[in-house]
Amino acid sequence: MTQPSLFQNLAIIGFGLMGSSLARAARRHRVAEHLVACDTDQEVCACTRRLALADLVTSDPVEAVKDADLVVLAIPVGAMGQTAALIAPHLGPGTLLSDLGSVKASVIRDVAPSLPEGVFFVPAHPVAGTERSGPEAGFAELFEGRYCVLTPGPSVPEQAVGRVESLWVRLGSQVERMDPEHHDRAMAMVSHLPHLIAYTIVATATDLEEDRLEEVIRYSAGGFRDFTRIAASDPVMWRDIFLANRDAVLEMLQRFSEDLTALQRAIRWGEGEELERVFRRTRKIRRSVIEARQAGTFKPTEEPSPPLPRDGTGPGRPG
Amino acid sequence: MTQPSLFQNLAIIGFGLMGSSLARAARRHRVAEHLVACDTDQEVCACTRRLALADLVTSDPVEAVKDADLVVLAIPVGAMGQTAALIAPHLGPGTLLSDLGSVKASVIRDVAPSLPEGVFFVPAHPVAGTERSGPEAGFAELFEGRYCVLTPGPSVPEQAVGRVESLWVRLGSQVERMDPEHHDRAMAMVSHLPHLIAYTIVATATDLEEDRLEEVIRYSAGGFRDFTRIAASDPVMWRDIFLANRDAVLEMLQRFSEDLTALQRAIRWGEGEELERVFRRTRKIRRSVIEARQAGTFKPTEEPSPPLPRDGTGPGRPG
Numbered sequence: 001m002t003q004p005s006l007f008q009n010l011a012i013i014g015f016g017l018m019g020s021s022l023a024r025a026a027r028r029h030r031v032a033e034h035l036v037a038c039d040t041d042q043e044v045c046a047c048t049r050r051l052a053l054a055d056l057v058t059s060d061p062v063e064a065v066k067d068a069d070l071v072v073l074a075i076p077v078g079a080m081g082q083t084a085a086l087i088a089p090h091l092g093p094g095t096l097l098s099d100l101g102s103v104k105a106s107v108i109r110d111v112a113p114s115l116p117e118g119v120f121f122v123p124a125h126p127v128a129g130t131e132r133s134g135p136e137a138g139f140a141e142l143f144e145g146r147y148c149v150l151t152p153g154p155s156v157p158e159q160a161v162g163r164v165e166s167l168w169v170r171l172g173s174q175v176e177r178m179d180p181e182h183h184d185r186a187m188a189m190v191s192h193l194p195h196l197i198a199y200t201i202v203a204t205a206t207d208l209e210e211d212r213l214e215e216v217i218r219y220s221a222g223g224f225r226d227f228t229r230i231a232a233s234d235p236v237m238w239r240d241i242f243l244a245n246r247d248a249v250l251e252m253l254q255r256f257s258e259d260l261t262a263l264q265r266a267i268r269w270g271e272g273e274e275l276e277r278v279f280r281r282t283r284k285i286r287r288s289v290i291e292a293r294q295a296g297t298f299k300p301t302e303e304p305s306p307p308l309p310r311d312g313t314g315p316g317r318p319g
Numbered sequence: 320m321t322q323p324s325l326f327q328n329l330a331i332i333g334f335g336l337m338g339s340s341l342a343r344a345a346r347r348h349r350v351a352e353h354l355v356a357c358d359t360d361q362e363v364c365a366c367t368r369r370l371a372l373a374d375l376v377t378s379d380p381v382e383a384v385k386d387a388d389l390v391v392l393a394i395p396v397g398a399m400g401q402t403a404a405l406i407a408p409h410l411g412p413g414t415l416l417s418d419l420g421s422v423k424a425s426v427i428r429d430v431a432p433s434l435p436e437g438v439f440f441v442p443a444h445p446v447a448g449t450e451r452s453g454p455e456a457g458f459a460e461l462f463e464g465r466y467c468v469l470t471p472g473p474s475v476p477e478q479a480v481g482r483v484e485s486l487w488v489r490l491g492s493q494v495e496r497m498d499p500e501h502h503d504r505a506m507a508m509v510s511h512l513p514h515l516i517a518y519t520i521v522a523t524a525t526d527l528e529e530d531r532l533e534e535v536i537r538y539s540a541g542g543f544r545d546f547t548r549i550a551a552s553d554p555v556m557w558r559d560i561f562l563a564n565r566d567a568v569l570e571m572l573q574r575f576s577e578d579l580t581a582l583q584r585a586i587r588w589g590e591g592e593e594l595e596r597v598f599r600r601t602r603k604i605r606r607s608v609i610e611a612r613q614a615g616t617f618k619p620t621e622e623p624s625p626p627l628p629r630d631g632t633g634p635g636r637p638g
Contacts, residue, residue, distance in 0.1 A: 199598055286548060
């Protein structure tokens with residue numbers, strides 16, 4: 001790799017799935033000369049040292065940001081404000097601050113008041129992740145081919161935004177810029193509502209009698225299993241997302257509830273034509289997702305693998 | 320393959336994803352000496368002939384079942400009664416009748432009145448499938464490692480049930496027997512409710528303004544795309560399932576709606592502890608699904624593939 005480093009000292013605060021993936025990717029693509037990992041959880045620090053994922057590992061955010069020219073907050077969105085206030089007095093002029101949060105308007109609102117003169121905040125949301133958590137779950141390829149949305153305020157200089165953008169481009173992401181409120185509304189539909197629905201249906205099953213729950217697990221290939229994957233995502237991270245993006249989530253949830261009630265009514269009254277009409281409409285969206293190259297392949301593991309159908313979608317949708 | 324055939328003449332009525340997969344698997348595992356494919360859609364018949372998936376292809380169910388010792392109905396559950404009535408007078412004594420329907424009590428109720436003396440109905444539900452439809456979408460491995468639930472009535476001789484069971488064992492399925500009403504209640508939670516939820520959320524997105532829908536598709540890796548796959552399933556098949564299993568689906572849907580309303584309320588009032596409590600509970604279920612070997616791996620296609628984490632789950636769950 002002959003490219004020069006983009007930064008001298010990169011400090012990543014919060015070293016779970018996202019933070020540790022960023023560290024791995026940053027090393028592979030030589031993003032910074034020196035990498036500092038910080039997590040207030042001592043077990044996470046110990047694991048990070050064992051995996052040798054950074055040049056320095058510390059549980060003290062103030063120590064972590066010393067001499068950093070880029071600080072990335074990879075913590076739940078509800079913790080951003082407090083952490084920013086803690087480290088802000090220790091950020092030198094010219095330091096760039098960024099984050100990986102899934103909600104942007106609330107993070108900007110929480111972080112902005114602490115920023116000292118000459119420190120710029122370039123909020124980022126890499127639309128990538130898995131349902132797993134912790135520094136062992138991260139991997140360097142997480143951001144490749146994924147979108148990363150930047151939502152800088154109007155007062156942030158283009159040069160600062162450009163430096164953060166160049167980081168994500170180097171990691172293989174496709175960078176877009178967006179107004180933070182616009183981002184939050186879009187993500188409410190794309191990501192937050194689907195997660196809330198998945199958490200709910202798994203919660204509904206969890207309340208079944210024990211032998212019925214056992215059956216749900218045994219036959220989960222019938223559709224339920226896809227929801228269990230989503231509903232295994234980090235509880236604190238998602239608690240914070242729903243609280244931070246409350247209005248947009250509630251708005252989308254209201255629309256969803258109305259549509260669900262309409263389908264419920266059609267089932268109750270035996271309105272087959274209405275059901276079929278809705279199901280034909282939704283089918284078309286799948287084609288758009290595939291054409292946008294955002295489809296994935298569902299491949300059973302631990303079992304013989306069927307051949308992949310030609311359109312890039314795979315088996316996994318039983319009746 | 321040195322095993323003797325299980326049947327002389329196998330007739331498969333309905334030649335979509337399921338029927339054509341059964342035909343492919345039956346040939347590979349030498350289930351029958353002679354295979355007849357039947358579909359009332361002439362295009363499906365033409366495609367089946369082109370792919371040479373059967374010894375005889377016909378659009379006439381009466382012709383198809385002539386001389387058959389096993390007839391399998393692979394059609395939407397709402398069409399079972401009518402088709403059974405049509406073919407019943409042409410079934411010889413000793414013929415076995417089976418199906419692949421996702422709802423069992425209504426199918427038994429619709430089919431039973433037509434059965435002539437000496438013809439036994441052994442209802443089957445292979446818990447397997449994909450979101451794709453038609454004879455080109457089928458593949459021989461669809462049933463391998465999957466459950467197949469048989470729901471024969473008490474008057475069906477064990478010898479008849481055993482013969483159908485041996486077919487599914489030969490195709491690599493794990494066979495279970497169940498009371499039809501019990502099956503339908505279990506599937507309402509495992510499969511029917513998840514599909515209804517997925518159809519609904521995709522329908523909700525479809526109603527967005529065009530530019531917002533475009534964004535939903537672009538960022539669908541954030542969670543939405545998993546639902547589009549489920550919501551691409553066959554509209555007529557699913558219309559029939561919801562109508563045929565109405566009571567069990569409405570019961571599960573009611574529970575789901577109550578749970579969703581509770582979460583909605585928690586979000587509105589900022590009850591973070593309640594959200595976190597629910598999300599921690601649902602996380603545990605994922606572990607059970609993985610232990611039951613029903614988990615799958617979500618692997619992006621058309622993009623660099625990240626390494627698979629060690630527990631058999633994969634990336635795909637962004638925030």
